[in-house]
Amino acid sequence: MTVGGGVVDRRSGAPFISVHGTVSGHAARRPGDVAVVDADGTSLTYAELWRRAGWTAAALAAQGVRPGDRVAVALPRSARLVIALLGVARLGAAYVPLDSHAPRARLELLVDEARPVAVVTGDDPSGLPVGPVRVGVPAAAPDAPVPDAPDVDADTPLYVGYTSGSTGRPKGAVITHGAVRSFTYAPDYCPVRPGDRVAALANPAFDATTFEVWNTLAAGATIVVLPDVMTLPMQEWAELLGGASVTSMFLTTSLFDSIAREAPDAFHTVDNVLVGGEALDIERARRVLDHKPPRRLVHVYGPTETTTFATAFLCTGENLTGRSRVPLGAPVQETRLRVLDEQRRPVAPGGTGELYISGPQVAAGYLDAPELTAERFVVLDDGDRAYRSGDLVRLLDDGELEFAGRIDRQVKLRGFRIEPAEIEQALLATGLVSAAVVEKTGEAAGGALVAFVLPADPAHTAGLTARLAELLGERLPGYMVPARWLVVADIPLNANGKTDRRRLLEIAEEAGAPVPGVAQPAAEPADADDPSSSGGAGPLAELYAVLAELLRLDRVGPDDNFLELGGNSILALQATSRLRARGGADLNPADLLFAETLAELAGPAAAGPADTAR
Incomplete structure (x- = not known):
């Protein structure tokens, strides 16, 4: 089955316009319009943004960066981040976004995989790996001349987005200018116009940054960098959101879930609230819709390999009626969807199959990984090149698609894709365990990773899990470090000789190990005179x-x-x-x-x- 019809070339006959070319056009036509407002209130007009991005391009060129090279960017969410991304694009290079708060070992691994010529850093680059030349975002015009923005075509890489890999090493999806232009061109799933204000909340290494930065700049609108929700009481953050006059924003499902529980009316001043990263709880959506809702609440879905969003579903009280889950929705832009069985035959309504995604937003492939690229990016019988998502979806009788799980073990936690096998291999590499199994329990805000470990030396288990967590924290980002640990005497196997994951969770429950998402025994009444108990006295x-x-x-x-x-x-x-x-x-x-x-x-x-x- 094909969902969404054929390809429509909305730029038929017109020359290709690069991502940075759209910003250049806005800078020429409306130079005084505000492009970026930082969290501290400082702002840049389109003319200023274009000029400072040129200075960054000149600084990179002076260090030997040329069109086609890769440049790592290790900056927090800020106006400087936007300048850096645009500066790299102006040079005809591809940026590799890094999480500047990730452990140094993780950053070294990513740099080793991507091999960037340079890295754009902030004021304190001490935590970054040694190797690529480090370049700051210039605050003044450099001595070197600003290079002319080179001509690029739709196949020119714009960025490389890394996700967790089942082999123990992350994999980088190469996203092209054409993919991002298709994603950002007059998006009907979230209309953005000049004068609109789009919130920037995502970790720069998360592909939602593509929406926050390029959708906004392509429309001539304003990026509004907001403080992290975690830095303020919920009500203060909600008031700040309203005071910032934000018209559109993206939230991970986990964050939306948490806000929906505690302050469901927080979005009443926003026109478009997009939610994605994990399956959206239909009751959380209904709760927000019942409490001064945003004008549009949209559930979005899409792997990194399909340029951020592949589908969108507008949530209303009416179209959620009678449903038990929020559907994935219709394909966005020129994306095409197919639900196919194991022989790549279309499934009938009511059936379940793997979701194949095609169209101009599909990545060029994985960086320097031809075998993996051939496995995941395939040519279908009709000649269409498609990405095998690995997601199982159910084709409903009304034509909607409903997420039904994964073919492999990949999970999503707080918006990030995680391969448990990568964590398991990192645990084995410590030499402290002879076997390890990592599972995810719970969903959205209640989701967590649980690690079951078989010690290499059963006689020395004291402090083992704390040491393992410490070692993982030195190599993996925080969201990949398990929140719960259980030392086991053996790894149970099922009748097929494979790890019995269901039994492991049962063992954890039997042992009394608190596992998020698994029902726990009711707590015994606490001693009211014991200040250390959950029912004790005192300020806490x-x-x-x-x-x-x-x-x-x-x-x-x-x-x-x-x-x-x-x-x-x-x-x-x-x-x-x-x-x-x-x-x-x-x-x-x-x-x-x-x-x-x-x-x-x-x-x-x-x-x-x-x-x-x-």
């Missing part, structure tokens, strides 16, 4: 109770560490919001995330109950 008593409830633990005490309990940034947001709603301590999510122990929060908590009217 309410916090202990909230955390025990969220994390499904019997007891929480002052010596506990929030992250070691299984907490994450999304759960920190929920915890502090619930605490304020109950009149408890006035804490921010960052307080929980950075405290070594909960006891450290006694001072801020003792300052007084939260002002819930703020």
